[in-house]
Amino acid sequence: MRTMVSGIVVLAVGCGLPLLVPVPALALAEEAPSGREAVPVSRRATPGDGEGPDRRGASPSVRGTGPAGRADTPPFRGMGPAGRGETPVVRGTGPIGRGESPPVREEEVVARDEDPALRWEERPTVGDDALTGPDEPSTVAKPVVLKPGDRGELVKMLQRRMRDGGYYFGKVGGVYDEQTKFGVYAVQKAHRLTPKGAVGSEVWRALDRKPKVHPLVPNGAADRVEVNLTRQLLTLYRDRRPVLYAHISTGAEVRWCHQGRCGDAVTPVGDFKVTRRAPGWTKGDLGAMFNSLYFVGGIALHGATRLPLHPASHGCVRMPVETSKRVYQLVGIGHPVHVRGKVTPPGIF
Template identity: 45%
Template structure:
């Protein structure tokens, strides 16, 4: 199989990675999401419900793997509201699933792969994300650890809303080869709350002593917003903020250096 073909296959595989655990270094290095760069966001930020177009939900229930016109309506509506469902391809896969999770969490619904009457009604009359910093800068990121959601604001309006997985809070000690030496690293796996700013970043896969980070944007020492092959419905990282791969592919282009990052809340298991 040629290189181009392998990369294309890797993208398709990683599109569903938010639903599964695992994905080692080899898989991470192979998964270069070239195709997701074709994603587009709404021409105007759609965070304010009053600015969103009227929406009449279709009837019926959708489950992961569904295809058809109703799925495309779901994807289109999510994108109108600032979520990132991936391509509007009428296929309910992993990228759309991560956007559904984010939407459901913002609406106060239990995240699920099933689109039922409650989720359709919420799509007709959606709530905006809770503002964590009412007097924050017009351009900023707010990370809600309680809901496991991140919101990017541009010019004071919601530009992007995404599902995340933050630090697990479970202390760890791991042995890794770093800078040519076998070393042991220990930590508390927390994502510290507070007010920070974006600093340095890397494009593509970046190897750290605790694993692989895709398109990391650092904001608190070694803690970054970054893409990962596993972004489950609970905090699971060593302390970074994991993003779905297709979101991490576009976020660096929307998020400059020195942009405030506010981390608030606490996840209750």
């Protein structure tokens, strides 16, 4: 680069010292790029005049220094004269080489932040309508809603949280299966939410809170089972603390007849005790039962595969199969069973 200053041509070769060649003083003007007005070359202070770079604190950075338009010295935008110990200044950044890392250009940050593909990879992938598509604005975020059939880490987290709360006793495998759905029903019933299979923000909040379940028999035994017909919810107490909640289906309260036998599908209200236990699957005239705990006549607490959201049994208290395994471990002969409430139309709790 060659610069005319006060009768001296400064030739900077590579990274070496400048070569000073005396010439007659003349005023040079920078030839501006096409369409721009020519800019005079700034006067460079000579050593000793008190106006050097050391006193001003920065190197000159006149755009296009050097005689523009000459093939031997093409201008380099944004750089001051090299060769006097100053560090070249790159346009838009601070001095490089002074212990500071060059900052990332603003346009690179914006491009990275606004690239939806980068954000899309970090989002959960559970549920068909649970996600914001990559073409939607990044400020729009739909809540993740889990539904039966979903798979993934979020389902596994749900199963683990429900198990810790005493609502679910199936496998923590990340598959939203039927047993998981029954656990969700238990969470929703225990927190006075409308039971349904979808898991949204209200279910996650409920898992962080204490269930809205009050003892049906406040002065009951420390270890007991309470059956709420109104909410279709079973609560198991150990040492006066609720440790298990189960979605149940009780007597449909209709008249039934089967193979010449007739009866009323009613789960009796009252205070009872377990009188007999039958492990595993047993089959009677009215259907199959798993891990049965009989508390009055032929009526029992037992596991079942059919558990609708309404009373549907012949009088027994149906519960999820996986939950019945845990109940069978905790409830023995003589264990109190208290049944309260009355059956209401579906969806009313």
